[in-house]
Amino acid sequence: MTETMGRRAFGVALAGSCISAMLPAPGFAAAGDGKTLSAALDAWLAKIVDNGWVSGAAVRIVRPGAATLTRLHGFSDRESRTPLSEATIYRVYSMTKPITAACMMTLVEDGKVRLDQPIREFLPEWSEPQVLVRFDGDKPVTEPAKRPITVRHLLTHTSGLSESFNKGFDPSAELYHRIGLVAGQFRPSLGITSLKRYSEVLATIPLAFQPGEKWLYSSGLEIAGRIIEAASGQDYATYLGVRLLKPLKMVDTHFALPASKRSRLATMYVGGPDGKTMRLNPPMIPAWGEDNVIPMGGSGLFSTLGDYTRFAQMLIGHGVLGGTRVLSARSVQAMMSNQLPAALGDMPLSAAARFGLGGEVKGLGFGLGGSVLVDPAAAGGIGHRGEYAWGGAASTTFWVDPVTRTSVVLMTQKLPSGIHPLRDELRRLVYGNLP
Structure with missing residues (x-):
């Protein structure tokens, strides 16, 4: 694979970071119990890895009254056969955006x-x-x-x-x-x-x-x-660390990945013409994680499955996680409420979704830093009003459902997002198998 091809793939992928709103699919399985969900998730992860659509993928689902469901399948580096682990670090690209929006709300609360x-x-x-x-x-x-x-x-x-x-x-x-x-x-x-x-x-x-x-x-x-x-009055990375990352104990979330953690970084893959993935060499990947990193508010973070779940659970907790409040309930409500004026017309995100996912998203508005589901019926009947979500160029995604108080995080490393409808399939699987 040439460097030109790699750069082109990354350019498409960044387009695909807008992607990662929500692509609903028509129809889903009858609701089941937690064991059904676990089995369905295992089967799906095995399928996408065994078919070569991703090298590896990890999912964590947290919901009230049930044990946290974490499933990992495949490799952080396929060629060396290094398995995924809960310590694996991922480039989350545009999943930085909701975190930046939350960080901004701390300044709104402070009156600055x-x-x-x-x-x-x-x-x-x-x-x-x-x-x-x-x-x-x-x-x-x-x-x-x-x-x-x-x-x-x-x-x-x-x-x-x-x-x-x-x-x-x-x-x-x-x-x-x-x-x-x-x-x-x-x-x-x-x-x-x-x-x-x-x-x-x-x-x-x-x-x-x-x-x-x-x-x-x-x-x-x-x-x-x-x-x-x-x-x-502080650089963005420092302020973010003090106001959000440290109190949320997101200990592996960084703009500049420390040298001691770089061995845990998952290898990046890119979709090939046959639908399977090819390894993307490091020189073809932006040098985030090296020295002199610019803390870009929309695209630059590294994180883990566990860390990002903590952020998602803070949103579910109306600004509180583990007894620590980092945002007011009012700030979280603003983030997760549609902010788009009616004058913009219906579903302005649809074109962006087609651009990134090759499908059409309906029923979406936009909150602060992420999409908001405003019309579940238009979205194919999957999900609930107020569902807040976004994703990243390398096919990572997350959503939080305020009705069921469920959070879902998917981590993988495949550029660009949307070649295979991973998030579409995962949403259908989760909503179809929750009790």
């Missing part, structure tokens, strides 16, 4: 940030954003933004920002490529060594649309990380 506060009050480079109207030949024609970008816009992908992986359906994405602001592969001449510099470079690109008028999967959560820095 307001959701509807213009970001220009923190970052002067966003004082006068321009909006792309059209191209005159190769030259972009712009107009001034009618309103300021707000913190809420960043957290809900309604800011007007775009990303390089939107090329093909968002004209402004071409400008990201022109200057070399390509997701995971920033041109060295841009000198991006911090979130501050990233924000300054991004602010030179016209917005894709007027703030608040559309939904487009974007780099907004990256800039949210920069807002956290400006409002807290």
